[in-house]
Amino acid sequence: MIGFAGLSHLGIVYSIATAARGLQVLGYDPRSALCGNLDQGRFPVLEPGLPETFAKHRERLSFTADAKELSRCAVVFLSLDVPTDAQNRSDLGPLSQLIGEVLGCLRPGAVMVILCQVPPGFTRALGRRLAPKPEAAGVSLFYQVETLVFGNAIERALNPERYIVGCADPGEPLPSAYQQWLAAFGCPVLPMRYESAELTKIAINLFLVSSVTTTNTIAELAERIGAEWSEIVPALRLDRRIGSHAYLAPGLGLAGGNLERDLVTFRRLADECGSDAGVITAWMVNSAYRRDWALRCLHKEVLAEQPNANLAIWGLAYKAHTHSTRNSPALGLIESLPHLEKRAYDPQVRLAELPPGLAQADSALEACEGAHALAILTPWPQFRQIDLAAVRHRMAGRAVIDPFGVRDSAECATFGLRHFRLGSASGHHLSES
Amino acid sequence: MIQHLSSSTRPERVVILGGSGFVGSWLQEGLRRLEIDCLPLSSAQIDLTVPAAVGFLQERLRPVDALVFCSALTPDKGRDSTTLMKNLCMGHHVASAVEESPCRHVIYISSDAVYEESPNPVHDDTAPAPSSLYALMHLTREKMLTAALSKVGVPLLILRPCAIYGSGDTHNSYGPNRFLRSAREDRRIALFGDGEERRHHLFIRDLVAVIVECLQRRSQGIGIIAGSEAITFGDLARSISRLVQPVPRIESLPRQGGVITHRHYDLTAYLKAFPNLPLTRLEDGLRQTLANMAQ
Numbered sequence: 001m002i003g004f005a006g007l008s009h010l011g012i013v014y015s016i017a018t019a020a021r022g023l024q025v026l027g028y029d030p031r032s033a034l035c036g037n038l039d040q041g042r043f044p045v046l047e048p049g050l051p052e053t054f055a056k057h058r059e060r061l062s063f064t065a066d067a068k069e070l071s072r073c074a075v076v077f078l079s080l081d082v083p084t085d086a087q088n089r090s091d092l093g094p095l096s097q098l099i100g101e102v103l104g105c106l107r108p109g110a111v112m113v114i115l116c117q118v119p120p121g122f123t124r125a126l127g128r129r130l131a132p133k134p135e136a137a138g139v140s141l142f143y144q145v146e147t148l149v150f151g152n153a154i155e156r157a158l159n160p161e162r163y164i165v166g167c168a169d170p171g172e173p174l175p176s177a178y179q180q181w182l183a184a185f186g187c188p189v190l191p192m193r194y195e196s197a198e199l200t201k202i203a204i205n206l207f208l209v210s211s212v213t214t215t216n217t218i219a220e221l222a223e224r225i226g227a228e229w230s231e232i233v234p235a236l237r238l239d240r241r242i243g244s245h246a247y248l249a250p251g252l253g254l255a256g257g258n259l260e261r262d263l264v265t266f267r268r269l270a271d272e273c274g275s276d277a278g279v280i281t282a283w284m285v286n287s288a289y290r291r292d293w294a295l296r297c298l299h300k301e302v303l304a305e306q307p308n309a310n311l312a313i314w315g316l317a318y319k320a321h322t323h324s325t326r327n328s329p330a331l332g333l334i335e336s337l338p339h340l341e342k343r344a345y346d347p348q349v350r351l352a353e354l355p356p357g358l359a360q361a362d363s364a365l366e367a368c369e370g371a372h373a374l375a376i377l378t379p380w381p382q383f384r385q386i387d388l389a390a391v392r393h394r395m396a397g398r399a400v401i402d403p404f405g406v407r408d409s410a411e412c413a414t415f416g417l418r419h420f421r422l423g424s425a426s427g428h429h430l431s432e433s
Numbered sequence: 434m435i436q437h438l439s440s441s442t443r444p445e446r447v448v449i450l451g452g453s454g455f456v457g458s459w460l461q462e463g464l465r466r467l468e469i470d471c472l473p474l475s476s477a478q479i480d481l482t483v484p485a486a487v488g489f490l491q492e493r494l495r496p497v498d499a500l501v502f503c504s505a506l507t508p509d510k511g512r513d514s515t516t517l518m519k520n521l522c523m524g525h526h527v528a529s530a531v532e533e534s535p536c537r538h539v540i541y542i543s544s545d546a547v548y549e550e551s552p553n554p555v556h557d558d559t560a561p562a563p564s565s566l567y568a569l570m571h572l573t574r575e576k577m578l579t580a581a582l583s584k585v586g587v588p589l590l591i592l593r594p595c596a597i598y599g600s601g602d603t604h605n606s607y608g609p610n611r612f613l614r615s616a617r618e619d620r621r622i623a624l625f626g627d628g629e630e631r632r633h634h635l636f637i638r639d640l641v642a643v644i645v646e647c648l649q650r651r652s653q654g655i656g657i658i659a660g661s662e663a664i665t666f667g668d669l670a671r672s673i674s675r676l677v678q679p680v681p682r683i684e685s686l687p688r689q690g691g692v693i694t695h696r697h698y699d700l701t702a703y704l705k706a707f708p709n710l711p712l713t714r715l716e717d718g719l720r721q722t723l724a725n726m727a728q
Contacts, residue, residue: 292701
């Protein structure tokens with residue numbers, strides 16, 4: 001049996017993926033209400049394919065709030081989501097507490113694998129700290145890199161590209177129970193020392209950030225000089241050095257917290273070690289700058305002429321297929337415009353507390369009623385289907401601020417709408433005509 | 434970053450150092466419109482360069498006052514270290530006076546000169562890198578005031594405006610005011626080269642609106658205040674030529690210095706701090722300035 005301690009987004013997804021690969025799974029979390037909900041297929045997270053995969057492999061899954069039951073598991077993954085503070089620094093306190101709870105319940109010879117977001121050096125230090133403890137005798141400790149992608153987590157967990165395993169000594173063979181779990185997914189396994197694996201996790205995210213930032217930087221210039229980023233992208237994808245899967249979609253900076261955490265961690269380590277990390281700071285500045293693209297666009301294209309415009313907002317989640325609103329561009333925009341009347345619609349997010357001037361609509365079209373501008377800030381697929389003639393009919397103005405290009409500029413133009421999109425000068429040209 | 438400490442509290446009185454200058458005069462008018470009492474002090478009444486200024490200011494500054502410090506010897510009065518030292522003495526005396534006799538709020542009108550010329554766009558958290566004694570003076574005064582006021586717990590707001598235009602400006606620096614004057618009086622506008630450099634230009638009414646808002650909201654922190662977008666001096670000249678009759682001639686003079694530099698500000702922090710104070714479009718500001726000049 002495989003155990004997952006800490007039923008966070010990561011823990012839930014991996015429990016179910018493991019069951020889907022034919023293994024018996026026990027999920028542990030001290031929150032008994034959460035365990036009860038999971039037992040009945042009620043999830044606190046939104047992921048495409050999650051309920052279906054759960055239903056299909058239900059018989060191999062059980063959940064408990066009793067840590068002692070983990071003694072039935074040959075391998076226990078620590079899958080807690082490490083929280084961050086407002087400065088994106090990790091709070092490792094809850095993880096340390098979980099390790100303490102789990103350790104006393106493991107059977108001799110068990111394997112403990114840390115899946116959580118930990119800084120380089122954490123696992124080696126943990127191993128040293130646990131070594132003298134009698135309850136740690138015979139327990140082997142590993143760190144495994146996980147890069148959860150909200151909205152695509154089940155697919156990635158079922159079909160991983162590779163597994164990166166941090167070991168005390170990568171020359172030693174992996175314990176057979178752990179090897180069996182890894183083999184169930186049929187992907188390459190890369191054992192390496194703890195520190196390398198911990199840094200690999202950060203390296204993956206930093207490469208993503210570099211692509212995101214480069215894309216955003218070029219896309220902004222494209223907007224200014226009349227170029228079209230979407231025309232440039234196919235040329236980049238055909239370049240083998242860049243690649244067909246590169247992150248080339250312009251966005252509103254970094255969001256979600258995990259990439260930001262790794263930037264902060266890397267900069268801290270570089271600062272301690274005296275290595276150059278100037279580019280990291282530049283990425284962070286660029287991210288903060290891009291986050292407010294919609295605000296600047298709205299001021300320039302709408303509020304400069306009509307300071308008291310009404311605003312419709314489609315999307316409150318920080319990205320599609322999630323109901324997380326952490327670092328949500330929509331909430332950022334809403335907070336920056338407390339004096340305006342705003343009406344927002346999101347297919348999944350209902351805000352418990354409404355910021356000043358905000359009402360929540362029951363449909364996308366209802367949000368458009370009387371609006372001088374529409375901002376589409378979460379690229380939910382269903383927003384592509386909404387009738388633009390009806391949108392235009394309901395709106396009092398013509399501006400559609402659509403950073404992710406959910407709607408097509410030419411289609412908007414046919415309905416008399418001015419469309420503003422990241423990486424495109426189209427709306428700006430229209431506004432001048 | 435600018436932080437508003439209150440939603441709306443009118444200061445009982447505003448003391449303006451530099452009260453007869455370009456910014457001070459417009460600020461007086463802005464305060465009078467709102468019926469906020471003010472005490473403008475000009476260089477004729479108080480010589481801030483001499484130590485006696487400390488006592489003079491202490492006698493007049495009340496705990497309920499807000500102080501706006503918009504007095505400096507500008508580069509046209511001298512670019513050398515003598516001017517620097519005079520300006521620093523002024524800053525030192527004001528800081529000493531407020532430290533001894535604290536008031537409720539201080540606003541210091543600094544300058545965008547504190548930033549180095551090359552990095553664009555300049556954000557509110559861009560590190561200052563003064564490249565002239567004038568810029569160094571403003572940055573040093575900022576530090577002097579920060580140190581003194583933090584000791585006595587008086588909130589300090591530092592505004593770093595870009596070049597300001599509007600009627601009543603006695604300076605004749607390259608930009609809107611000089612172009613407007615020469616367009617009206619000489620029927621010509623002289624550009625260096627083709628005026629390719631891009632700059633922001635801030636309308637005086639916008640700066641005054643921000644100062645008045647910050648006085649009422651007891652704002653603190655540091656903020657850039659600039660016109661809504663950067664345009665070339667060439668486009669500026671052409672905008673002015675469309676507004677003036679008879680149409681002025683645009684001339685090109687040999688460029689001074691070889692490098693064309695641009696300056697762009699990221700005004701996101703401004704938009705967040707002052708969502709209800711939209712910046713005046715350049716053409717509207719130029720039109721208003723011309724109308725005021727004609728009166």
